[in-house]
Amino acid sequence: MRSGRAPGACLALLAATAAAQPPDRGAAIRGHVDVRLEIRSLQRRPDVGALGMPGERGTPNRAQTVVYFETAPQAAFGEPPPGRVQMDQRRETFEPYALPVMVGTSVAFPNSDPVFHNVFSLSSPKRFDLGRYAAGQSKSVRFDRPGIVRVFCDIHSHMSAYILVFAHRFFAATDESGRYSIEGVPPGRYTLVAWTDGKERARRSVEVSDAASAVQVDFVIE
Amino acid sequence: MSARRFRWSAAAWLALAPLLPAAAPAEEWRLGDLGLVAAGEVDGATAIGDDGHFNDSDYFRSELSRLRLRLTTAVFLGSRVALLGELRSDDLAAPSVYALYLRVRPWEERSLHVQAGMIPPVFGAFARRTYASDNPLIGLPLAYQYLTSVSAQGVAESADDLGRSRGWGSRPRLEIRARDSLSGLPLVDALRWDTGVQLTLGSRPLQLAAAVTRGSPSHPVVRDDNDGRQLAARLAIQPGPGFVVGLSAARGAYLSRDVRALLPEPAAGREFRQSALGVDLELSRGYWLFRAEGIWSAWETPVVAAPEIDSPLEARAVSVEGRYRFVPGMYAAVRFDRLVFDRVQGSGRWFTWDAPVSRLEAGVGLSLRRNLVVKASYQHNWRDPPVYGYSGAPVRSDGIVATQLSFWF
Numbered sequence: 001m002r003s004g005r006a007p008g009a010c011l012a013l014l015a016a017t018a019a020a021q022p023p024d025r026g027a028a029i030r031g032h033v034d035v036r037l038e039i040r041s042l043q044r045r046p047d048v049g050a051l052g053m054p055g056e057r058g059t060p061n062r063a064q065t066v067v068y069f070e071t072a073p074q075a076a077f078g079e080p081p082p083g084r085v086q087m088d089q090r091r092e093t094f095e096p097y098a099l100p101v102m103v104g105t106s107v108a109f110p111n112s113d114p115v116f117h118n119v120f121s122l123s124s125p126k127r128f129d130l131g132r133y134a135a136g137q138s139k140s141v142r143f144d145r146p147g148i149v150r151v152f153c154d155i156h157s158h159m160s161a162y163i164l165v166f167a168h169r170f171f172a173a174t175d176e177s178g179r180y181s182i183e184g185v186p187p188g189r190y191t192l193v194a195w196t197d198g199k200e201r202a203r204r205s206v207e208v209s210d211a212a213s214a215v216q217v218d219f220v221i222e
Numbered sequence: 223m224s225a226r227r228f229r230w231s232a233a234a235w236l237a238l239a240p241l242l243p244a245a246a247p248a249e250e251w252r253l254g255d256l257g258l259v260a261a262g263e264v265d266g267a268t269a270i271g272d273d274g275h276f277n278d279s280d281y282f283r284s285e286l287s288r289l290r291l292r293l294t295t296a297v298f299l300g301s302r303v304a305l306l307g308e309l310r311s312d313d314l315a316a317p318s319v320y321a322l323y324l325r326v327r328p329w330e331e332r333s334l335h336v337q338a339g340m341i342p343p344v345f346g347a348f349a350r351r352t353y354a355s356d357n358p359l360i361g362l363p364l365a366y367q368y369l370t371s372v373s374a375q376g377v378a379e380s381a382d383d384l385g386r387s388r389g390w391g392s393r394p395r396l397e398i399r400a401r402d403s404l405s406g407l408p409l410v411d412a413l414r415w416d417t418g419v420q421l422t423l424g425s426r427p428l429q430l431a432a433a434v435t436r437g438s439p440s441h442p443v444v445r446d447d448n449d450g451r452q453l454a455a456r457l458a459i460q461p462g463p464g465f466v467v468g469l470s471a472a473r474g475a476y477l478s479r480d481v482r483a484l485l486p487e488p489a490a491g492r493e494f495r496q497s498a499l500g501v502d503l504e505l506s507r508g509y510w511l512f513r514a515e516g517i518w519s520a521w522e523t524p525v526v527a528a529p530e531i532d533s534p535l536e537a538r539a540v541s542v543e544g545r546y547r548f549v550p551g552m553y554a555a556v557r558f559d560r561l562v563f564d565r566v567q568g569s570g571r572w573f574t575w576d577a578p579v580s581r582l583e584a585g586v587g588l589s590l591r592r593n594l595v596v597k598a599s600y601q602h603n604w605r606d607p608p609v610y611g612y613s614g615a616p617v618r619s620d621g622i623v624a625t626q627l628s629f630w631f
Binding site for chain 2: 114120121127128133150152
């Protein structure tokens with residue numbers, strides 16, 4: 001899956017989707033994502049004398065996976081976004097590494113480091129540049145178009161993260177143990193996509209029946 | 223622009239063109255258990271103008287018309303030792319090693335690094351951001367690039383002889399010379415690395431770097447050419463985020479033994495050193511970035527014949543630079559430079575030993591991708607007039623339009 005395109009593709013398939021259910025009803029799709037592939041870290045901008053001298057910095061969880069519906073129930077597109085979520089900048093690392101949000105969500109980028117950061121993106125769904133700001137300060141961006149937004153820091157070129165903007169609410173990011181849960185899924189047949197570190201890595205079909213309260217779908221990504 | 227330069231510039235753009243669609247998000251390249259990390263940059267610049275050789279950084283090599291490939295590698299030998307190097311090729315010539323050094327961090331818990339080999343420069347601020355992606359404009363500050371009429375391979379016989387080379391730093395016409403074609407020296411050479419040992423202590427809010435090397439700020443060397451040693455140090459103070467003040471000092475021998483061998487005694491037997499002091503400042507906030515740097519340099523020079531040169535030859539440079547990012551991925555930048563020289567007394571007149579120069583450069587940069595930047599700038603240079611009576615005056619004023627494409631990976 002290429003930056004800026006995939007989550008928006010589900011819009012074209014609206015007609016084939018199942019009937020809507022309120023988000024507090026329906027079944028849950030839960031599972032575990034086992035990421036076995038080797039993920040390379042982001043290249044830093046060449047810097048005289050600094051290559052190979054990392055400072056005190058965190059390690060992003062690049063294996064973090066976003067699991068989402070390729071197509072979603074029609075009424076899901078009219079649901080209001082959850083408001084504000086946050087992508088922290090701590091120890092020269094964006095946390096979380098992959099952040100799925102709904103269209104219309106504002107993402108805050110607090111700076112929790114003692115140095116300046118400068119969050120920016122050149123991705124077509126949302127180009128922005130928040131400028132340089134200090135510890136304790138935060139700036140926000142509202143994401144109004146579905147797509148994948150790659151986020152960087154202009155000062156620390158090793159920092160990067162992804163924001164996946166969906167037109168529906170049927171998505172979840174894995175936790176540190178690789179588990180995910182998508183709640184309130186109405187009965188129907190869906191295609192689940194597992195996305196890791198910039199690419200669609202696997203897809204599975206799943207059927208949620210009227211009687212089911214939870215369906216288990218696991219992924220192994222190699 | 224000469225036909226040769228134009229050819230290389232065209233080659234630069236052609237060489238870069240195939241890279242454009244393939245400019246994928248750069249990812250760290252590690253090779254097996256060796257922990258080899260590689261990074262690099264290709265940048266091609268082309269310019270119209272510069273008949274006055276204001277941007278030459280070596281004998282007839284312009285910083286505004288060239289293709290440069292830099293490949294930096296680091297091999298990690300455990301968690302505390304790394305071997306680092308840089309290969310560079312200018313204008314598709316055979317690549318040369320510009321850096322090769324061992325970095326040791328004796329204690330994990332302490333911010334202390336020891337580096338030995340061809341090491342990064344200690345003096346000043348600009349020398350550590352010479353990659354095109356770190357330079358908001360295309361040209362370099364005068365102090366780090368403009369060639370004065372002081373040379374490591376030649377010496378003026380008298381003040382009059384020095385006066386004849388005013389403004390001819392790319393090809394000084396000095397009487398005493400160890401080779402036919404000479405190049406002058408900048409105050410600080412940002413493009414070559416020196417050989418020696420460096421110690422870096424601390425990070426924020428104070429960082430001290432000190433080095434013992436073979437060359438001098440204006441004449442870094444791989445092979446020692448004068449048996450001299452350079453001591454250099456820089457203290458960086460960071461009172462708060464986005465605010466850095468640096469203080470630098472260096473002293474080292476610059477004149478090669480081949481030239482000294484041509485001098486009469488006692489000059490032939492002594493060392494001729496360059497001393498330099500620098501102060502730099504960086505301020506940033508929001509979409510603004512502001513940098514300023516001042517450098518004083520003095521070169522000891524032998525007294526050979528009358529009218530005698532009043533040694534040392536002093537020069538001062540100041541550079542002020544600002545950048546503003548006005549939309550995502552696009553910025554405007556401007557830099558002003560001034561380089562001045564002390565006066566010496568020639569036959570019946572006083573004059574500055576080199577022609578003072580001013581430079582104003584303004585430009586824009588556009589990030590087509592995170593690692594692909596195209597820049598365009600206009601640079602104007604002014605040089606003071608020649609000393610009366612000396613023929614062959616260099617071009618005094620030049621307006622130059624330049625473009626650059628840089629891609630880092």
